[in-house]
Amino acid sequence: MSETKRKNFSGEFKAKVAIEGIRGIKTVNEIGQEFGVHPTQVGLWKKELQAQAGSLFDAKRGPKPIDPSSSPERLYSEIGRLKMELDWLKKKSGISQ
Numbered sequence: 001m002s003e004t005k006r007k008n009f010s011g012e013f014k015a016k017v018a019i020e021g022i023r024g025i026k027t028v029n030e031i032g033q034e035f036g037v038h039p040t041q042v043g044l045w046k047k048e049l050q051a052q053a054g055s056l057f058d059a060k061r062g063p064k065p066i067d068p069s070s071s072p073e074r075l076y077s078e079i080g081r082l083k084m085e086l087d088w089l090k091k092k093s094g095i096s097q
Contacts (some may be wrong), residue, residue, distance in 0.1 A: 009037070014045045021046035 017035050020079040
């Protein structure tokens with residue numbers, strides 16, 4: 001038996017096919033023939049695009065949430081810990097400042 005490889009389509013290609021399906025100018029079969037994909041796949045990509053279209057514009061404007069890992073107190077304590085480790089390593093290795 002011959003091994004057939006799966007076709008991997010880019011997101012841009014999938015979006016192009018799905019938009020063509022949403023337009024409704026051509027039938028799903030015509031779109032499938034034009035782009036070389038199965039009509040069922042065209043329908044799946046169309047449904048996926050429609051399902052995710054609502055979340056496309058959900059991004060809120062305004063200040064971004066503050067990342068708790070970048071708080072100044074945590075960063076200063078990290079600097080202090082690293083400085084202590086460096087001093088200890090210098091002392092153990094015999095390197096003078």
